[in-house]
Amino acid sequence: MPDKRSMYDMMQPNLDISEMFADRQFQRNALHTRYLNEQLVRVLKTIGYDVGFQRGQGPYLYDRNDDRYLDLLSGFGVKTALKSVLDSDLPNLVQLDLSTLAGILAERLIAHVPYLDKVFFANSGTECVEAAIKFARGSTGRTGIVYCDHAYHGLSYGSLSLTGDKNFRDGFGPLLPDCISIPFNDLAALEKALMSRQIAAFIVEPIQGKGVNMPDDGYLAGAAALCKRYGTIFVADEIQTGMGRTGRFLAVEHWNVEPDMVLLSKSLSGGHVPVGAVLTRKAIFDKIFDRMDRAVVHGSTFSKNDLGMAAGIATLEVLKQEKVIENAAARGAELLETLSAMVPRYELLKNVRGKGLMIGVEFGPPKSLTLKASWTMLEAASKGLFCQLITIPLFKDHKILSQVSGHASHTIKLLPSLTITQEDCSWITGSFDQVIEASHRVPGAIWSLGKTLVDNAARKSA
Numbered sequence: 001m002p003d004k005r006s007m008y009d010m011m012q013p014n015l016d017i018s019e020m021f022a023d024r025q026f027q028r029n030a031l032h033t034r035y036l037n038e039q040l041v042r043v044l045k046t047i048g049y050d051v052g053f054q055r056g057q058g059p060y061l062y063d064r065n066d067d068r069y070l071d072l073l074s075g076f077g078v079k080t081a082l083k084s085v086l087d088s089d090l091p092n093l094v095q096l097d098l099s100t101l102a103g104i105l106a107e108r109l110i111a112h113v114p115y116l117d118k119v120f121f122a123n124s125g126t127e128c129v130e131a132a133i134k135f136a137r138g139s140t141g142r143t144g145i146v147y148c149d150h151a152y153h154g155l156s157y158g159s160l161s162l163t164g165d166k167n168f169r170d171g172f173g174p175l176l177p178d179c180i181s182i183p184f185n186d187l188a189a190l191e192k193a194l195m196s197r198q199i200a201a202f203i204v205e206p207i208q209g210k211g212v213n214m215p216d217d218g219y220l221a222g223a224a225a226l227c228k229r230y231g232t233i234f235v236a237d238e239i240q241t242g243m244g245r246t247g248r249f250l251a252v253e254h255w256n257v258e259p260d261m262v263l264l265s266k267s268l269s270g271g272h273v274p275v276g277a278v279l280t281r282k283a284i285f286d287k288i289f290d291r292m293d294r295a296v297v298h299g300s301t302f303s304k305n306d307l308g309m310a311a312g313i314a315t316l317e318v319l320k321q322e323k324v325i326e327n328a329a330a331r332g333a334e335l336l337e338t339l340s341a342m343v344p345r346y347e348l349l350k351n352v353r354g355k356g357l358m359i360g361v362e363f364g365p366p367k368s369l370t371l372k373a374s375w376t377m378l379e380a381a382s383k384g385l386f387c388q389l390i391t392i393p394l395f396k397d398h399k400i401l402s403q404v405s406g407h408a409s410h411t412i413k414l415l416p417s418l419t420i421t422q423e424d425c426s427w428i429t430g431s432f433d434q435v436i437e438a439s440h441r442v443p444g445a446i447w448s449l450g451k452t453l454v455d456n457a458a459r460k461s462a
């Protein structure tokens with residue numbers, strides 16, 4: 001007799017995960033130091049982020065003292081759908097069966113991107129990029145892949161070959177051959193690369209995550225036209241920008257562009273379960289899966305798992321029912337306006353840019369002498385360190401979790417939950433205002449923190 005209990009039932013009698021979490025949470029540093037990444041433990045401790053988050057609720061996180069934080073890096077909940085999968089006896093991951101939930105999710109994704117026809121599911125962003133590279137090469141018979149400077153497409157070998165950042169690449173070569181980097185927003189460079197007619201795909205983030213770099217108005221449409229002219233597949237990596245993040249379902253919609261392939265992951269599952277999707281044209285897909293003996297020529301064991309599929313379906317439903325994309329557009333516009341209005345008031349604040357709830361707040365060298373001296377000392381110790389003087393007090397004093405957008409970057413990236421409220425937006429803008437204002441006072445608490453960070457950097461390099 002097959003065991004009729006669901007996975008959820010089986011977990012109930014002897015294994016209580018929340019009890020285990022409560023019992024052992026105080027050992028998390030020790031566990032990670034011993035069994036996982038010790039350097040990450042040290043980083044979080046150094047910047048004071050080891051507050052021991054206990055629970056999350058919507059856009060909020062609660063630490064061990066039950067203090068509430070606003071998470072500007074996160075997604076939103078689809079817990080009910082996940083619980084219903086665990087409670088059911090669905091025939092999950094039967095390899096020689098056709099998953100119903102995968103069919104439904106694919107149908108619904110394509111309804112959002114009707115000019116594409118087929119969906120390939122994966123477990124993560126980087127796996128979507130790997131699939132895109134294989135599909136592009138396999139369907140065109142060409143080997144070249146063109147990507148942009150400052151792109152981030154992931155860290156497995158194919159995607160790392162399209163991520164130029166030295167910090168990620170050093171020590172791991174050789175990478176994939178025939179990957180060519182060109183400047184973002186440079187159509188002439190793109191055409192020069194494509195003219196060889198050896199390029200299978202051009203892959204681009206519509207808004208670059210690292211630095212929150214915006215495309216010029218005609219750039220994406222121009223790139224799509226060039227790809228068409230030279231027989232190159234135009235791949236939009238919407239792993240960060242997609243699913244409503246920028247106030248549209250896909251960021252490319254802002255510029256009326258229809259890519260040949262669209263990559264989605266991250267909030268496709270509301271941030272709960274690893275999942276990714278490659279949406280593509282039928283002509284490309286059919287060249288890869290072209291015969292019965294090639295029906296599984298690319299794939300992965302867990303890629304159409306029921307939890308991922310259910311989370312995806314639920315996320316699309318939440319987007320629609322709760323008007324999440326409209327909220328992202330409205331709250332994003334308000335945030336952008338209020339933060340931009342601070343630029344003329346603060347000499348260290350250079351630019352605020354973005355679309356919807358993907359916003360970059362960029363800092364740069366000041367003009368006044370006292371500030372200039374402090375800035376120079378900080379930058380000499382470690383390029384990009386200034387942003388930590390903003391993110392650390394935002395976290396410690398204002399309970400706002402934000403991040404610097406990449407190594408040596410002067411831009412702080414805001415990716416708040418798409419369900420954020422007006423009140424949360426005031427929390428963000430009020431906190432930024434206070435911290436930026438404090439950063440213009442020399443001497444002051446912020447620059448004392450700067451001195452500590454410089455000393456730390458010096459000790460590290462000694």
Ligand SMILES: Cc1ncc(COP(=O)(O)O)c(C=O)c1O
Binds near residue numbers: 152153154239241266
């Ligand atoms: C634009 C983009 N592409 C690809 C990836 C890689 O996704 P993952 O971390 O799921 O492998 C990321 C992750 O941050 C991303 O932002």
